[in-house]
């Protein structure tokens with residue numbers, strides 16, 4: 159579904175260039191539910207905005223389904239955004255209309271795109287567990303319920319790909335579990351591919367695959383040891399240890415053999431610009447460079 163290779167994004171301000179993505183590689187299979195984690199400034203939102211067609215890549219390859227987002231024409235980009243992707247942000251609910259009901263809020267974007275499908279709007283609200291509340295005005299719903307209305311809206315255009323940027327950033331743990339359960343259900347039942355961006359490790363622990371971004375590059379991949387295990391709401395996750403407890407961690411090696419060594423390892427070993435690499439037949443050992451002189 160998603161194929162990024164050597165993806166680069168450079169932001170140019172007056173006299174400054176920020177390289178937000180430095181040649182990132184990422185593959186996401188159709189029907190996958192996965193998470194992208196990374197510290198603040200690592201490039202997560204930049205990646206999501208590019209995948210959502212909100213920002214243009216500077217170089218590299220980025221494909222979503224049949225679309226090449228580097229070469230896409232402006233007309234096709236509008237079509238792509240309308241037909242292929244749905245977006246959820248942390249504070250999505252802020253964009254909803256408080257004096258309309260949940261159902262009317264879902265119908266609004268349908269109206270703007272020229273076709274209201276009331277049966278589908280109701281179905282969406284049922285999927286997010288708001289069947290009984292669809293005729294309530296938005297201001298009568300809690301923050302978590304409003305976020306669920308926002309999820310229903312993101313599916314109005316029947317997207318094949320759902321992009322969620324910190325979707326549980328401003329809700330409590332119980333609501334966060336509920337939202338994750340909705341994602342899993344949607345993923346299973348309608349086969350939609352879902353990419354969640356978060357810095358919340360406990361949230362990341364609830365999906366089968368997590369890709370960590372560091373300094374604009376994919377650095378580590380965590381794959382669930384037992385993908386059938388449903389760990390939503392498990393104690394391990396709430397303790398924040400969920401990711402390491404149920405996932406195996408792999409360092410990402412790109413097509414030409416490059417990998418990223420975590421900064422803390424380099425600092426501990428005092429490695430700056432060079433290292434020694436040895437292969438003992440089974441392992442590759444990276445050490446500080448041996449001193450040459452005296």
Ligand SMILES: Nc1ncnc2c1ncn2[C@@H]1O[C@H](COP(=O)(O)OP(=O)(O)OP(=O)(O)O)[C@@H](O)[C@H]1O
Pocket residue numbers: 169170171176177178196197198199200201202203204205357
């Ligand atoms: N419009 C912009 N103009 C200039 N620099 C930008 C712009 N957007 C992002 N950046 C820079 O690109 C880098 C990556 O930012 P990005 O927002 O993608 O990170 P992030 O991982 O999503 O962080 P956070 O978790 O804080 O949202 C940062 O150094 C940021 O300052």
